[in-house]
Each structure stands twice: as structure tokens, then as C-alpha cells.
Amino acid sequence: MRSLFGKLFGAFWLTTLVILAVSIFVSFKIADEQSPYSFADPREIDQELQAILQSEGIDGLEAHVANPANFPAGQTVYLIDSNGRDLLDRRPPKRIYNRSRRIWLSISERRSDRRNSEKRSRWLRQSLLVAADGRMLLAMPGPAPHKRFGFLLAGSGRWAVLTVAAVISLLSFWLLSRSLARPVGKISETAARLASGDMTSRVGKKAYTRDEIGQLAAQFDRMAEELELQSRTRLEMFRNVAHELRAPLTRLQIAAELLERKPDRSAQQVERILYEIKRVEGLASQVLALARAEQLPDINESTSLVGVVDRIIKDAEFEANAHEVRLLYSSPADDSVVRGNADAIASAIENVVRNAVQNTPAGGKVAVSIDRDTVTVVDDGPGVPADALEKIFEPFYRMDTNRAGAGIGLAITKRVLQQVGGELEALNLADGGLQITMRFALTKAVP
Numbered sequence: 001m002r003s004l005f006g007k008l009f010g011a012f013w014l015t016t017l018v019i020l021a022v023s024i025f026v027s028f029k030i031a032d033e034q035s036p037y038s039f040a041d042p043r044e045i046d047q048e049l050q051a052i053l054q055s056e057g058i059d060g061l062e063a064h065v066a067n068p069a070n071f072p073a074g075q076t077v078y079l080i081d082s083n084g085r086d087l088l089d090r091r092p093p094k095r096i097y098n099r100s101r102r103i104w105l106s107i108s109e110r111r112s113d114r115r116n117s118e119k120r121s122r123w124l125r126q127s128l129l130v131a132a133d134g135r136m137l138l139a140m141p142g143p144a145p146h147k148r149f150g151f152l153l154a155g156s157g158r159w160a161v162l163t164v165a166a167v168i169s170l171l172s173f174w175l176l177s178r179s180l181a182r183p184v185g186k187i188s189e190t191a192a193r194l195a196s197g198d199m200t201s202r203v204g205k206k207a208y209t210r211d212e213i214g215q216l217a218a219q220f221d222r223m224a225e226e227l228e229l230q231s232r233t234r235l236e237m238f239r240n241v242a243h244e245l246r247a248p249l250t251r252l253q254i255a256a257e258l259l260e261r262k263p264d265r266s267a268q269q270v271e272r273i274l275y276e277i278k279r280v281e282g283l284a285s286q287v288l289a290l291a292r293a294e295q296l297p298d299i300n301e302s303t304s305l306v307g308v309v310d311r312i313i314k315d316a317e318f319e320a321n322a323h324e325v326r327l328l329y330s331s332p333a334d335d336s337v338v339r340g341n342a343d344a345i346a347s348a349i350e351n352v353v354r355n356a357v358q359n360t361p362a363g364g365k366v367a368v369s370i371d372r373d374t375v376t377v378v379d380d381g382p383g384v385p386a387d388a389l390e391k392i393f394e395p396f397y398r399m400d401t402n403r404a405g406a407g408i409g410l411a412i413t414k415r416v417l418q419q420v421g422g423e424l425e426a427l428n429l430a431d432g433g434l435q436i437t438m439r440f441a442l443t444k445a446v447p
Contacts, residue, residue: 016173020165045077049129049139058131062087068144076144079129079137082107087137096142103138183207183217190220199228233395248276287408302443305336308346309370316353324362332370338440340420345440348416351409352377352436359434375438383428392426413438 053061064070065077066088079087080100086092092100107128129137186203193201202224207217252273259269313329320327338345356366356379364380384392391397393414417424421441429435 016169017166020169045141046129046139049077053129053131058087058133058135061129061131071144074144076142078140078142080140081135081137090145092140093142093145096140100138100140180213183209183213187217187220190224194224194227199224199231236395245280248279252276300339301341302337303340303342303345305338305345305373305375305440306331306370307335308342309349309368309375312346312350312353313368316350316357319354320357320366323357323360325357325360326365327357328365328367329369336370336372336440337443338373338420338422339443340416340422340440344416345420348413349375349438351413352438355409356381356434356436373440373442375440376435377438378429378433378435380433383432383434384426386428389426389428393424 049061049064052064056064061079065079068076071077078090078092078096078100080092080097081087082104084097084101084104129139131137183203186207190201190203202221203217204221208214209217255269255272255276259266259273262269309329310331313327317327353366353368356377359381360366360379361381366380367376367378369376388397393410395408395411397411414424416422417438417440423437423439425437425439427435427437
């Protein structure tokens with residue numbers, strides 16, 4: 001029994017069946033012992049036993065009592081001496097034994113006080129058997145003793161109750177085990193397909209129940225969706241990296257061939273080679289920064305948001321002046337402490353500010369503002385097509401392929417915001433320009 005269904009069903013049902021069987025048979029046995037007896041009065045059978053004793057002796061009496069056919073089903077007569085022992089060495093029921101002890105005690109009292117017990121003596125004499133050798137036996141009607149484990153075979157009522165209980169518990173635990181094992185099996189199958197490379201495999205909404213297993217199935221599907229997204233992103237990134245590297249490598253090859261053919265123009269070709277090497281190095285640095293943004297260290301650190309933005313604005317002013325773009329920013333009086341590593345948050349905000357400066361025409365402006373946990377950057381650029389508002393945060397996406405850069409900066413911003421529990425949104429303004437809003441997670445810790 002290796003399956004989870006078999007283990008759950010077998011354990012639940014067998015355990016319940018054992019408990020039911022023990023409870024039913026014990027309760028029936030107790031009920032049998034404690035139920036009021038409806039046996040004949042000892043005086044009604046005394047004459048028959050007295051006649052057998054006189055005609056056949058003690059052996060005949062013993063044979064008569066030992067034969068179950070001489071009594072109604074389930075009944076017998078115990079022949080108990082003054083020591084509480086039955087003539088056939090049977091164990092009388094507790095109620096019969098206690099009653100016999102009381103009668104023998106009464107006989108003892110009669111012997112010590114004859115005057116006060118004559119009436120009782122006449123009653124006792126009717127149930128008292130005296131053998132030829134002087135032994136006295138008390139005839140006590142009662143239930144016939146069961147053989148060892150005989151109570152299991154006695155009576156059909158208890159078996160009927162057990163059968164009904166077994167069937168009900170069988171169906172109940174079959175349904176319960178199936179409801180528990182089926183979604184787990186589905187999750188296992190889905191995990192196997194994911195491991196084999198099928199990133200589109202899902203458990204399915206049918207397994208989304210309200211219990212913990214249903215929640216596990218839903219979480220598993222969300223994890224599978226994230227894995228599929230990451231897989232597509234990495235594949236696309238590898239393609240884009242190869243594409244970005246192909247152009248400078250081609251130019252490096254051409255420059256090297258020209259250097260070999262025209263050594264007199266070596267200075268120009270060496271300059272070109274060094275330029276392309278720097279481009280490749282810059283691309284490698286950006287790809288490495290994107291990879292690091294996937295798993296940031298110390299994301300639970302606390303960072304002063306105003307302090308980070310103040311430093312970024314000071315550095316960005318040099319680039320803005322070079323592009324003849326005004327950079328508008330007013331440092332708020334109240335600081336905000338946000339979750340995340342200071343360098344990672346600075347990189348995320350700086351990429352957005354620099355992108356806004358580079359896309360704003362000369363004479364335009366870029367406005368940066370802080371409102372508690374939110375940093376907003378607005379530019380006077382041409383904006384972004386509506387269908388590209390989400391794509392600008394994807395790695396290597398560029399609307400203008402002639403512009404310098406590999407299109408990784410905003411992708412890094414998105415990865416950082418995801419890691420620190422923030423939100424990122426791009427919006428085209430009605431009057432033109434692009435607004436990018438970054439919301440960070442506030443924390444009460446001191447940076």
C-alpha cells in the first residue's frame with residue numbers, strides 16, 4: 001500500500017472499524033449483563049431438581065444441569081455451595097454470585113437465630129438441594145455462560161449494527177481519502193511535468209478547495225506561472241544578449257581585418273577596437289546588474305528615501321545640464337524610511353531619472369517628487385505608445401534602436417521594486433510626457 005490514498009483510507013477505516021467493533025460488542029455484553037433477568041423463580045424448578053437428585057443422585061443432577069437442552073436458550077441453573085463454587089466449576093455471573101452469597105449469609109443467620117427466621121427458612125428450603133452425602137447446593141437460575149469469545153457469536157443484532165457502521169465508515173473514509181489524495185497526486189503529476197520541461201503544466205482550478213491542500217495547489221500554480229515567466233524572460237534575455245553582442249563583435253572583427261590590411265591607419269582602428277570593447281564591457285556590466293537585481297542582498301534593510309533621492313539628483317544634474325534639460329526637485333521636510341538595500345534602491349530610482357533626462361528634448365524639464373513612500377518622475381518627452389507601457393520594463397526593450405544603451409535600466413528598476421515589495425507604474429500624460437511612479441514599502445526601523 002504505497003499510495004497516499006491507500007495509506008489514508010486503510011489507516012482511517014481500519015482504525016475506526018476496530019473502535020466500532022470493540023465499542024459495539026463491549027456495549028452489548030455490558031447490556032446483557034446488566035439487563036434485568038426474566039428467569040423462572042427458583043421454586044418453580046425446585047421440584048424437578050429435587051426429584052432428579054432423589055432418583056439419580058448428585059451425578060444425575062450434574063448431568064441434567066450440564067445439558068443445555070434442558071433449559072430455554074441462553075439459560076441454565078447454577079448449583080452453588082456455601083463457598084460460592086458451582087458444581088460444574090462454571091463461573092456464575094456477578095449478579096448471581098452476589099445473590100447466592102446473600103442467601104448463604106441468611107442461612108447462617110437462620111442457624112444462629114431460629115426464632116426470627118422461620119418464615120425465611122421455609123422460602124430457602126424450596127431452593128436448597130441436599131445431597132445424600134450431606135452437601136448443600138443452592139439452585140440459582142441465570143444466563144448460560146458463554147464459551148471463550150462466545151459473546152462474539154451470540155446475537156445477530158450486534159453484527160447488524162457493526163455491518164451498517166462498517167459500510168457507512170467505508171464510504172465516508174473512501175470519500176475523505178480520495179478528496180485528500182487526489183489533489184496531492186495532481187500536484188505531484190504537475191511537478192513531474194514541470195521538471196521534464198513542460199512549463200505550461202498546471203494543477204488546475206478544480207483542485208483549488210478551501211482547505212490547506214487546495215491553498216497548496218493554488219500556490220503551486222502561482223509558482224509554476226512565475227517559473228514559466230522567469231524561463232521565458234531568461235530565454236529572451238539570452239537572445240537579446242547574443243543580439244547585442246553580435247554587432248560590436250562584428251565591428252571588432254572588421255576593425256581587426258582593416259588593421260591587418262592597412263597598418264598605416266592603425267591608430268584609427270585601435271581607437272575603434274577600444275571603443276567596441278568598452279561597449280561590450282558596458283553591456284556585460286548591465287547584464288550583471290540585472291542578474292543581481294533578481295536576488296538582492298539585505299532586502300530587509302531600512303533606507304532613508306529622501307537621502308537616496310537627494311544624492312541621485314546631485315549626480316543627475318550634470319547629465320541634465322549636458323542635455324540642456326531642467327531638473328526640478330524639492331527635498332521634502334519629512335523623511336521616509338523604506339524597506340530595501342540603499343544601493344539597490346538608488347540604482348532603481350537613478351535608472352528612471354536618467355531615462356527621463358535622456359528622452360526629454362533640449363529645453364524641456366524633468367520633475368522628481370517624493371510623497372511618503374512614493375517617488376514620481378515626470379518628463380517632457382514624447383511619451384510611450386500605449387501598447388508599450390509594460391514592455392519598457394522588459395530587458396533589452398528599446399523603442400529607438402539608434403539610441404545608445406541596451407534597454408536594461410528600467411528592467412533593473414522593475415526587478416528591484418519586486419524584490420523589496422514595491423510597485424512600479426508608467427502612465428502617459430494628457431499634455432504629453434511620461435510619468436513613472438515608484439512605490440516602496442515603508443518600515444518603522446531606523447536606517
